Amino acid sequence: xxxxxxxxxxxxxxxxxxxxxxxxxxxxxxxxxxxxxxxxxxxxxxxxxxxxxxxxxxxxxxxxxxxxxxxxxxxxxxxxxxxxxxxxxxxxxxxxxxxxxxxxxxxxxxxxxxxxxxxxxxxxxxxxxxxxxxxxxxxxxxxxxxxxxxxxxxxxxxxxxxxxxxxxxxxxxxxxxxxxxxxxxxxxxxxxxxxxxxxxxxxxxxxxxxxxxxxxxxxxxxxxxxxxxxxxxxxxxxxxxxxxxxxxxxxxxxxxxxxxxxxxxxxxxxxxxxxxxxxxxxxxxxxxxxxxxxxxxxxxxxxxxxxxxxxxxxxxxxxxxxxxxxxxx
Numbered sequence: 001x002x003x004x005x006x007x008x009x010x011x012x013x014x015x016x017x018x019x020x021x022x023x024x025x026x027x028x029x030x031x032x033x034x035x036x037x038x039x040x041x042x043x044x045x046x047x048x049x050x051x052x053x054x055x056x057x058x059x060x061x062x063x064x065x066x067x068x069x070x071x072x073x074x075x076x077x078x079x080x081x082x083x084x085x086x087x088x089x090x091x092x093x094x095x096x097x098x099x100x101x102x103x104x105x106x107x108x109x110x111x112x113x114x115x116x117x118x119x120x121x122x123x124x125x126x127x128x129x130x131x132x133x134x135x136x137x138x139x140x141x142x143x144x145x146x147x148x149x150x151x152x153x154x155x156x157x158x159x160x161x162x163x164x165x166x167x168x169x170x171x172x173x174x175x176x177x178x179x180x181x182x183x184x185x186x187x188x189x190x191x192x193x194x195x196x197x198x199x200x201x202x203x204x205x206x207x208x209x210x211x212x213x214x215x216x217x218x219x220x221x222x223x224x225x226x227x228x229x230x231x232x233x234x235x236x237x238x239x240x241x242x243x244x245x246x247x248x249x250x251x252x253x254x255x256x257x258x259x260x261x262x263x264x265x266x267x268x269x270x271x272x273x274x275x276x277x278x279x280x281x282x283x284x285x286x287x288x289x290x291x292x293x294x295x296x297x298x299x300x301x302x303x304x305x306x307x308x309x310x311x312x313x314x315x316x317x318x319x320x321x322x323x324x325x326x327x328x329x
Contacts, residue, residue: 001202003213009180009220009228020138020229030180030234032220033168033227039134041172042225045245047091050151053128054083061086062107065100067155069107070199072192076107090153091243105156110149112264119146119264122247135170136227139251145266148248152176152240160189160196160237164259165266167230167250171222174244178220183233184312185215194267201237222246 012024013034024031062069064076079099081089089095090106098104110125112118123130126149135147145165152174162183169178179201181189188211190197198204204212221241222228230236232253250266252259260268269277283302287295 001204001213001217003206005216007216007218009178009218011220015136017136017138020136024229025138028231030218030220030231031229032222033229034225036136036225036227037134038136038170038172038225038227039132041129041132044132045129045173047087047243050087050129050245051084054087054126056082056084059083059086059108060111062109063099064105064107067105067153068157068199069105069159071159071161071195072197087151090151093154105153106151107153107156107158108149108151112146115264117262117264119250119266120148122147122149125149133170133172133247135168135247135249138168139166143251143253145250145252146248146264148250150246150248152244154240154243157199157239158237160198160201160235161194161267162233162235163194163230163250163267164232164269165250166232166253167248169222169228169230170247170249171224171226171228172245172247173224174246175224175241176222176244176246177239177241178222178228179237180218180230181215181235182218183235185235188212188215189235194269196235196237 009030009032011032011034012019015024015033015036020033024033058080059082060078060080062076063079066075069076077099086106086108089097090108094102095104110120110122112120113124122133129149130147154174160179160181190209190212198209198212201217206213220228254270258270258272259266260271260274262268268274284299287298290298
């Protein structure tokens with residue numbers, strides 16, 4: 001979108017654990033990591049190979065007549081298919097077999113065995129394929145939360161949202177565009193829970209979403225083998241430029257007891273944040289007891305107090321940069 005400030009995500013090459021943990025991770029800013037070994041999946045994960053290794057195990061997938069998925073209004077269906085049939089359909093432009101229409105779009109986000117309790121883990125759901133994928137250990141083993149296997153039809157766009165855990169998005173096959181927004185730009189993203197109401201970040205309805213122009217846009221294109229570090233709370237929107245396969249690995253940035261233990265997806269707000277929002281709702285309800293002019297005055301005082309007590313002075317803005325890091329062996 002022309003009216004927004006645009007920045008490229010900083011690029012780093014030749015990153016090892018020490019470089020990541022000491023020089024990239026502390027910045028709390030997205031980073032595109034290139035030339036980091038992720039295993040033989042880069043050569044092996046063809047459509048035929050995926051179908052053979054994944055076999056006929058059933059998977060629950062999103063199916064939509066449009067490529068732009070809208071989670072808030074649910075413009076898609078959930079359907080179950082054998083994995084090999086799903087991969088075949090997702091990889092083709094038009095379908096001889098379909099649920100809604102010949103050019104419907106498909107999306108797989110792998111799930112745990114117990115959907116309500118167990119996070120996804122590629123080693124458990126797709127053990128044969130997991131052998132081919134080697135993610136660099138940029139975090140401690142006990143911090144691990146989930147590894148999510150993702151497959152998208154060409155053109156598929158996922159809604160803008162944030163996660164409460166850090167993650168690395170590994171692009172194994174295909175190309176994907178990712179647009180990101182800083183947590184500090186949340187006031188301009190028209191949120192409903194953890195998701196933005198703005199589906200089309202390229203051509204938004206600025207009459208309806210006028211403040212969106214103030215959000216600073218960070219963008220990158222992932223090629224096969226690239227890793228994108230997405231810090232917790234950073235908003236992201238993805239478009240599959242081709243049929244593609246990837247793996248998201250999430251880990252805990254905060255101590256484990258800060259997170260909701262009933263959240264297998266890793267996208268519920270930390271428990272303290274949930275409690276704070278509940279208190280805020282009660283406070284707003286109490287303000288309703290006052291006349292409108294008093295309510296306005298004390299609401300403004302509340303906002304000022306929140307700003308003074310809780311806002312960070314740190315600016316997440318980072319100039320475009322490209323870095324070459326020489327790893328040690």
